[in-house]
Amino acid sequence: MALIKCKECSNEVSDSAKKCPHCGAKLKMGFIAKFFLFLLIMFFVGSFLAGLSQQRKSDELAKMTVEERKVYEENKKKEDEAFQKVVLVIYSIKKSLRDPKSLEFETIFADDMASIVCVQYRARNGFGGMNSEIAVAFDNKISKETNIWNKKCVNQPLKNFKHATYALDRLN
Numbered sequence: 001m002a003l004i005k006c007k008e009c010s011n012e013v014s015d016s017a018k019k020c021p022h023c024g025a026k027l028k029m030g031f032i033a034k035f036f037l038f039l040l041i042m043f044f045v046g047s048f049l050a051g052l053s054q055q056r057k058s059d060e061l062a063k064m065t066v067e068e069r070k071v072y073e074e075n076k077k078k079e080d081e082a083f084q085k086v087v088l089v090i091y092s093i094k095k096s097l098r099d100p101k102s103l104e105f106e107t108i109f110a111d112d113m114a115s116i117v118c119v120q121y122r123a124r125n126g127f128g129g130m131n132s133e134i135a136v137a138f139d140n141k142i143s144k145e146t147n148i149w150n151k152k153c154v155n156q157p158l159k160n161f162k163h164a165t166y167a168l169d170r171l172n
Contacts (some may be wrong), residue, residue: 079112085114088159089137090168099124105165106132109158117161118153 003012008025019026064072090108094100102124110117117137125131135142135150143149 008105018061082110082112082114083161083164083167085169086110086117086164087171089114089117089135089142090119090140090164091171093119093121093135094168096172097123102130105162108161109153110161111156112159114161116152116156116158117157118158 002015004015006013006020009023011022013020094103102120106120108119117133122130122132135153136148
């Protein structure tokens with residue numbers, strides 16, 4: 001144990017003391033208190049930034065003309081429909097597996113309208129081993145052929161839809 005000086009009265013105090021015995025000033029904050037203070041600060045900063053982001057989005061929508069808002073809403077609707085199509089494709093892949101609980105998606109890509117959905121995944125086979133598979137959904141069918149994958153998915157301008165797995169988790 002070492003002696004330190006109190007910040008309030010400058011008397012020497014043990015470094016393990018929580019309060020100065022001379023003036024009663026608190027000497028140091030414990031780790032748990034510092035941790036909770038940090039969490040509290042982060043909560044307020046996060047809430048403030050989220051509020052700013054929401055306000056900025058509201059301001060942008062308010063500044064739009066009627067025609068711009070109509071285009072924005074149409075684009076949003078198309079994005080939502082594409083997302084729903086992707087979720088349906090990965091749901092059908094999951095339901096077709098022997099062990100659906102073992103499914104791990106590696107990549108999920110689709111074009112703007114989700115008319116082409118490219119999925120790479122791993123799942124347990126009938127013998128207990130993990131297989132890597134590919135699937136391409138187009139024209140209301142799903143193909144696992146490599147030549148179709150290469151034609152429809154490789155070097156194509158596709159968007160990442162890996163976040164669709166969160167919606168799939170809610171379906172089960």
